Amino acid sequence: MTGAAIVLLLSIAAGGMVFVYHTLYVQTTPVHLSHPRMPPSIFIHITDLHGRTRFLNGTLHRLVNRWRPDMIFVTGDLTQNRDQLANVMREIAKLVAKDGIFFVPGNYEREEMRGFQKRNYTGADYTASKKQWQTCMKVLENQDSIVRIGDTRMRIYGFDNSTYGFEQYHTEVSDEHADCTVLLAHSPSIISYIRANGVQGDLLLTGHTHGGQIRLLGKTLGPYRHFHVGIKKDDRVGLFAISRGLGTSRIPLRFCCFPEITVYLINHPPCKK
Structure with missing residues (x-):
């Protein structure tokens, strides 16, 4: 083998390792918030697992539980196809949250990918999956859940x-009658409905875009360029x-767009974790 061929193979291997690292290393994003009517609390937001529960830096439950969250919010797309659901639910069952785990469905709760073909689930398929979600999560489909944290009345509204x-x-x-309102939806396109219908809240949590999966120079490529990545005031x-x-989804790679767990530290001083 020539020197040029060896250099080429090493370059390909190094490039592959970069993509693997960017795809499978989870970044934890801490967000410090203050709220006058909330006791110190920790909320965690996860979304768009698409069947993935193991990462280079740990399993999902270990990455989440180390924060000892009060609540966990899961905003859809647990799997890429139904064959993955049992394994995903075994992992979610290991999540621990003092005041509950709350879930809203995404598009992959009503459809799946088989090879390059997308197939819609039947009503019976959806009902069977919902029974599994309910074993360890509170499923919200266009409805409220009221949680009392000390003297605080917190409202969680989940959009289907x-x-x-x-x-x-x-x-x-x-x-x-609510001291704090958290809105959950799978897709950020819900913001159009919220604005059109006069809905209000303190925090809206969404996913769906994967941050574009591929980002260059800090910008999203592909169909979700019009959405921001992360958090902005509204x-x-x-x-x-x-x-x-x-x-x-679609392509099994990320680049400059690491997978993410977001940790909301309410009325907590900055700390290292």
């Missing part, structure tokens, strides 16, 4: 899959968060 027009907003809890929902998520 906002990529197919299933989202609705009907609540019996007025804003005056006059309707306080903070509008779009997580990069954990898994991949």
Whole structure:
């Protein structure tokens, strides 16, 4: 083998290792927030697993549980196909959150990829999957869940899959009767519905875009260029968060767009973890 061929093979191997690292090394993003009516709390947001529960730096439950969260929010796309659901649910069952785990469905809760073909689930398929989600998560499909943390009344509203027009907003809890409102949706496109229907909150958590999976010079490539990555202020929902998520879809690679777990530290002083 010539020297040039060896250099080429080493370059290919090094490039492959870079892609593996960017695809399978989870970054934890801490977000410090203050809220006058909340006790010190830790919320964790995960999304878009697409069947992936093991990473270079640990399994999902170990990466999450080390924070000892009060709540965990899961915003859809647990699997790429139904064959992965049992394994994913075994991992989610190991997550520990004092005040519960809350889930909203994504588009891959109603469809799956088989090779290069997308197949829609039947109603019976969806119902069977929902029974598995409910074994360890509170499933919210256009509904509220009220959680009391000390003297604080926290409202969690979960929108059903906002990529197919299933989202609705009907609540019996007025804003005056909730000290804090967290809105959950799979797709950030829910923001259009929120603005059109006068919905308000303190924090909106979404995923779906994977941050684009491939980013160059800090910019998203592909169809989600019009969405931000991370968190920005919003006059309707306080903070509008779009997580990069954990898994991949279409192409099984990430570049300059690491998988992400977001940790919201409410009324906590900055700390190293």
